[in-house]
Amino acid sequence: MTRPLLEVEDLAVEFDTHGGTVKAVRGVSFALHEGQTLAVVGESGCGKSVCVQSLVGLVPMPPGRITSGSARLDGEQILGRETVGGMRVRGQLIGMIFQDPMTSLNPTMRIGDQIAEPLHMHQGMRRRDARMRAIELLELSQVGEAEKRSRQYPFEFSGGMLQRVMIACALACEPRILIADEPTTALDVTIQAQILSLMRDLQRERKMSLILITHDLGVVAQMADEVVVMYAGKVVETGSADDIFYASGHPYTQGLKSAMPQNQDRRAQQLEPIAGSPPDLFDPPTGCGYFERCPRAMQVCEAHQPPDFDLGKVQHRCACWLHDARATHDS
């Protein structure tokens, strides 16, 4: 396989709070290949957003702190840097869209100006040209009557339309990577599908890579090439989308799957929630973070952090003692 576009290694992020230090991300590694979609999956508070936002310096520091790790874009370290090779990491190399489009745009600024802003600031484009480009970008994001809309303000848009605007904003400087942090969580289902297909089309057109943060396995199935499953600040399983769905190796991944509604079965289906709640990250467990909730926990899991086991196929790895040769396989 070719060298990945973005390589994250052993990233750890902590937050100083009044109650102590929260170890939100505890040594995360993953790789993103050119033109591919990587989904980062996990429940609320598992560190997926913090992990990805810390890559581009969007985690407020203080109270946040990157304690270890590296992130290389085309071999160049980007952690803690504003520019790489004359390009701004944020905006020019990596674009971003967020969960709540209704509050993510400046309420007192015209839509067109907000899209034109990075063009004007980073690429020295003249105001007029930047505005024209903003209208093109709106059209690209399938916002109707782009010219008229570009002169309007955020409060005159619906949530779905604003997310399109956010996409236009993020794509303005043609970044190599788009990070989408729960881009469809605040939208209703039909709009959700439209936004996802828009993102996929734009990604293919521009050969852009996409990091998709989500807790919705349905979205993952639709979009992802590669999947990173996170739990309690660590990666528990990585692999291709097929591996994750059809050959999941970690009990947590399996648990997530059985908690997801299935479409095929028309009879009322019983969802199986994962009992319990994630561990306290003020004082993370020494062993496997999933130990207390795991239906297949073994003695070794409590005290010893499992290493990554290769599950045979390319790049399918799982941090679970069940894959150790010494584990007793009762199922």
Added chain:
Amino acid sequence: MWRYTLKRLIQGLITVWFIATTTFFVMHFVPGDPLSDARATSEQIRENLEARYGLDKPLYQQYYIYLRNIASGDLGISFTQQNREVNDIIREHFPVSAALGVLAVVFAALGGILWGALTALFRNRMPDVVIMFLVVLGVSVPSFVFAALGQLSLVTLNDWLGVSVLPVAGWGSVQHLLVPALVLGLGTMAFLTRLMRSSMLEVTNADYVRTAKAKGLNATQIFIRHQLRNAILPVITVLGPAIATITTGGFVVELVFAIPGLGRFFVQSVQQLDYTVIMGTTVFYGGFLVFMVIAVDLVYGLIDPRVRVE
């Protein structure tokens, strides 16, 4: 837009009418009247005077006559000052108060926004602590203390330099205005600083500021283009009432600095129960306040498109 303006103006008129009515009746419930001063007047003279001024009529008739006069722009003649119409008093002295007030508001607004933004940028660090301490002083120390202190420092400064840099009191030039305006604006400046600080802090954590950061803007660009304009909104909102309170509340400062503003007449008239001057100045100030609030509301739309009316 025009319909909205018209609606607001009509509402304003009703407010002014309400102010006039309340003042009229409250004023009449206060024991005594303009004629009951130290001079011993005989019963007969008193009755004649009351008849002359219409004070013997039933209250509702007096009220009716008064409203009719106000509507035609006639605020009456002072009871205590010879041959002076209330209109003249206002015409002569209000511009003085207004000039002082406007400058004070400019000081207060600029200072409040600047200091407020600074404290927010340096939250919990030295500049913030120092400014916030001064703000507490500014809010709690009454203006006559600042006025006296202002004069004292002016005298000291002029003495020390041997030339008169700024006049200590009086009226007539821009130099006369500077220190009184600053003193008059201090309280409001302190108040606006606090407002601006909390509003800036709120905006700092807003999602759109994160978006601006994600677009790659630097801190200065984010501050000027995204934070300031949104943080200033609450300050604009209170600016209307602030203009009115500063302009009308300036009488202490006017007194200390010997400035011939309207404030003095306002206070004097109440002491002397000078009915027409009380009514005239109150209704005028009331109208002024209402108008300023409407004006600021209309201006607000220029900054916040969400409240702009079609």
